[in-house]
Amino acid sequence: MKLAITADAHLSEKGDHPERYSALTDILVQLKKDKIDTLIIAGDLFDSGYQDYSNFEELCKANQQIKFHIIPGNHDPGISSKAIVADNISIYTSTAAVEFDGVHFIFIPYMEKTGMGENLAGLESSISRIRWVLIGHGDFYGGLKERNSYEVGTYMPLYRKDLDRLNPWRVFLGHIHKPTNYKNLYYPGSPCGLDINEVGARRYLIFDTSSGIVTPRNVNTEVIYFQEKFVIIPGNDEILKLRMEAEARIKEWNLAKKDTGKARIRISAAGYSSDRDAVLNTLREEFNGYSFFKDEEPDISALKHAGDSRRSAIAEKTTRMIEELEGNFGGDEPELDRVVEAALSVIYSEGTS
Ligand SMILES: [Mn+2]
Incomplete structure (x- = not known):
């Protein structure tokens, strides 16, 4: 049997965020087409404080063939089948064991301080x-760096020692909005980016209870966010390098041509440039054709002017050396971009001679 898993839809006022309802609806359309009749929602179906469940109830009514299995998350800890009324939903407000096709699922609702x-x-x-x-x-502690960037602190942690002791076959968690996998543990991620910080295409998961195989499926969202920051190293070829880098980033988006209009982008440059005006114009040109998030412009406020060719030579050489460090050191070391920025700020800092 195949079932689907999503989390962190953060449904709120439909007029404010119709795209969140559309993303969930798209998943339901796909499930209907694939004759999958079980959807697990691993918490934060609703945004904090939002208590108008009628739009979701309508979705349930329009999709009677789907059984919704829902746990509350830290944003919607109060939901229950008393609050949300539909024949085809089960909301687990305490730890519950449910069997699907002979496989035991344990649903644990979000609870504070545990x-x-x-x-x-x-x-x-x-x-x-x-x-x-x-x-x-x-949160999962034990090999994942990913944290929910909006929510500092620890939320109902799952530790590596829990996994070692209890040995689940597969783990599906809500809370981290970025699609994330770690061994047999999966965060499907939010089905629609909530804002510019939730970048890239979104997914939900299909789990096959007989093979254990987990397959990601794309959600056809109305918007897809991207954020790109470029660190400029002053030099004769800085603009050429920026062009190449911008084109490479766009390629990495892996955005189908028909989805170009869905992109909402935020672009910034930092570091040092001998021609800030050229950097701004290059970014405008390279990202022409994409919509900027909230009609922003490329942001060059963190890009400083470098007018000294001797320092530029030092900067270029230093940057090359840092880039040769490429590799995974396995710890909490800063990203190489951050190291480059720090080195540039030393090289160009006032009073250095
Ligand atoms: Mn959460």
């Missing part, structure tokens, strides 16, 4: 010998 491991402790003896799948909402 971890997922603690909530599984009582089930340890019964799940230790079987194949089971965990559905939860919170």
Whole structure:
């Protein structure tokens, strides 16, 4: 049996964010087409404080063939089947075991001041010998750097030691909005970017209960956000390099031509340039044809002027050396771009001679 998993839709006032409803609707259209009749929503279906569930109830009514299995997240901890009324939804407000096609799923709703491991402790003896799948909402500690950038602090953590002890077959979590995988643990990510910080195409997941295979599927969203920052190293070829880099970034977006109009972009330049005006114009040209988020312009406010050719030579050489460091050091080291920026600021700082 195949079932679908999403999370973090953050539905709010439909007039304010119709794109969030459209993204969820698109998933439902795809599921109908593929004859998949189970959708798991791993928390934060609704935005904080939003309590008008009628638009979601309408979606449920229009998709009677789908069974919605929902856990509350930290943004919608109060939801229950008393609040949201539809025949085809189950909302798990306490830890619950549900079987799909002979596979045991444990749903853990988000709860404050507790971890997922603690909530599984009582089930340890019964799940230790079987194949089971965990559905939860919170942070994973144990090999992932990704954190929810809006929410500092720890949210219902799941630790590596919990996984080692309880050995789930697959883990699907909500909370991190960036699509993220780590071994057998998956964050589907938000089905529609909530703002300019949630970049790139969005996905939901299909899980095959017989093979265990997890397949990402694209959500056809109304908007796709992109954010690109360019660090300029002053030199004769700075504009040529910027052009090449801009083209490479656009290529990495992997955006189909028909989706060009969906892009909302934020572009900035930092570092040092001998011709800030040329940098701004180059960015305008290279990203011409894409819509800027909130009609912004390319932002060069962090780009400083470099008028000294001797320092430029030092900067170029230093940058080359830093770029040769390329590689994964396995720790919390800064990204090489940040190292380049720091080096440039030393080379060009006032009073250096
Ligand atoms: Mn959350």
